[in-house]
Amino acid sequence: MSTETSNLHINPQRLLEHINELAEIGKIGTTGVRRLAHSKDDLKALALVEQWMKDANLYTRIDEVGNLIGRLEGEDPSQPILMLGSHIDSQPYGGRYDGTIGVLGAIELVQSLIEEGHTFKRTIEIVSFSDEEGSRFNKGIFGSRGLVGELENNELERKDEDGISRREALKSMGLDPEKVHDAAYDSDRLFAFLEMHIEQGPVLENEEAAVGIVTGISxxxxxxxxxxxxxxxxxxxxxxxxxxxxxxxxxxxxxxxxxxxxxxxxxxxxxxxxxxxxxxxxxxxxxxxxxxxxxxxxxxxxxxxxxxxxxxxxxxxxxxxxxxxxxxxxxxSEPRYCADWIQNIMINQAEHLKIKTTELMSGPFHDAMPLSKVCDYGMIFVRCKDGISHNPLEYSSEQDIIEGTNFYYHTVKNILTEYSH
Ligand SMILES: [Zn+2]
Structure with missing residues (x-):
């Protein structure tokens, strides 16, 4: 890893332990994961992540669409929120890194900031978005669309292969499906959104870069x-x-x-x-x-x-x-471009950390896509082996995940110090 030890501000052991422990829930084979949205395993995983958020001293809640939100209150609650997040649900035969490194990496970096004694004016929220994958009800990015108020009329009537509707699935989580629209944030509550995710493609591997700065989602x-x-x-x-x-x-x-x-x-x-x-x-x-x-x-x-x-x-x-x-x-769908100012911060942080990054666009969509409609956003990609994803063979090395999360830490810290007044 090219990051100098003095610049390493996250706790790699804790991060890797969390990734491995979460991968045990809904495990298939030796490396795969099956955590369909709102399923028993998905909820079990959510409860574990909620516990880690609490351990990090975040205030947690589950919103009306099933998003898990961990909040670190800023000193000035009038400032719009910096939101970080991704998802922990998976494809039926998915991998252990897709989405999860974005949620667990965000918790790790915020916990590290807290432990180092930093305080910020701006509030941070970490979201583990509900049903990003969409394989169960054939319609994804449910939680992030719910958060920006973009749910469709027939959304709750969609059924899975066993004939269970989204409405019933939400009820089984203890949620009131009639209230899904209450999950929506007013756009003036959000300052910016950041997401770290595995690349799910071969570009970073080709460029021999552990980390990528995303320019937009096509x-x-x-x-x-x-x-x-x-x-x-x-x-x-x-x-x-x-x-x-x-x-x-x-x-x-x-x-x-x-x-x-x-x-x-x-x-x-x-x-x-x-x-x-x-x-x-x-x-x-x-x-x-x-x-x-x-x-x-x-x-x-x-x-x-x-x-x-x-x-x-x-x-x-x-x-x-x-x-x-x-x-x-x-x-x-129109392409959504990442904010120039966020990309510039990332470029500067990469120089500061002396890590090689490359700029690339995202072909797949992510929770960042709905969020991009209500606030500026940025994304970090982490290299994955042979570009394989949505497959138990999906693999990102420990070093790359640590490098990505540490880069994420520096990006967030810079935004919180430079853009909160
Ligand atoms: Zn994903």
């Missing part, structure tokens, strides 16, 4: 495209008479790839990830094919250009192969 455009042709016997219909919907889908996939490839090395990425073929039979020409398109970029104008080009290509392919075309827009 917004996904999700389309479902359907080509409709005509089914026929694979042995008898001559090639020039076919209306093969799968041919359309495969050319569309290639077209998307070409359009995105032209923009490299920019941050544009495009994926066809889910395909439905009808009738999906070995000896029938495919009649109807629906496929998803996931197009992302930190630069919205560039993403829009790609979308325009893609739509033209999709039309051309349809007419070349005599297919009907339908395009449905499922999601269209």
């Amino acid at each position: 917004g996904p455009l999700w389309l479902t495209v359907t080509y409709k042709g005509f089914a026929g016997h694979a042995g008898s219909v001559p090639m020039h008479l076919r209306q093969d919907a799968f041919l359309g889908a495969s050319e569309a996939t290639k077209a998307l790839h070409t359009i995105v490839q032209k923009r490299q090395p920019a941050s544009t990425v495009g994926t066809v990830g889910h395909v439905k073929v009808f009738p999906n039979s070995r000896n029938i020409i495919p009649e109807e094919v629906s496929f998803t398109i996931d197009l992302r970029d930190i630069d919205l104008e560039r993403r829009n250009e790609c979308e325009r080009e893609l739509r033209i290509e999709l039309e051309k392919i349809a007419s070349n192969h005599n297919l009907e075309l339908d395009i449905h827009e499922d999601t269209n």
Whole structure:
């Protein structure tokens, strides 16, 4: 680790013990974790984290959407809050670092600040956000959307695979689902939000940097495209008479790839990830094919250009192969940029600590995304092995987590001293 000992202000043993102890709850195999939102294991983990918050001398509460909030009251309660946080729920076959290092790292750094005798004018809150992953009810960042007042109307009616609704799941936590909207903060209560998270991608490893400074979260455009042709016997219909919907889908996939490839090395990425073929039979020409398109970029104008080009290509392919075309827009989120002033503080702190960092954008979204709509935000990424995440094989080294958390400590301390008057 390149951090000099004199600059190490967190307690590495305590942090690593907490990470390991939490990983025992909902453990699968030797390294994996399964803590579905609002499940027994999720609640057990939440109770443990709440105890650690109390040990750190934070005042704790669970809000109306199930967020666990630990608060260190500032000397001047009129100043808007500096919020830190992430999540401890996981994918069904998830890893032990996704989200958890952001929650446990925040507790560690605040506890270290308290133990060193620092006092601050500004109040700090650490949030362990409820249901970030969204795998149980097929809709994520629930707690962070609740905190900024962005829940949808049918949110409580969503059901998991066992037919249990979000409403029932919240009730089983002892919460009153009728009050979910009370969790929302007025935007003037929040000063800024910071989140540390594993990268979930390969960039930091490639750059040989333990820590990354995030520039923003790219917004996904999700389309479902359907080509409709005509089914026929694979042995008898001559090639020039076919209306093969799968041919359309495969050319569309290639077209998307070409359009995105032209923009490299920019941050544009495009994926066809889910395909439905009808009738999906070995000896029938495919009649109807629906496929998803996931197009992302930190630069919205560039993403829009790609979308325009893609739509033209999709039309051309349809007419070349005599297919009907339908395009449905499922999601269209704008990129959210991290605040320049927070990125600058991070750059300065990295210089001060003499650690190598790299600037990068986030492809996945995080709890920081909803928070970005009500206050400035910044994110720190920690390198993870082979970019693997949402998988029991997910791994970040102890050194990288310590380096990331110590960097987080210095960033927060700097914000609290420079930006509280
Ligand atoms: Zn996560």
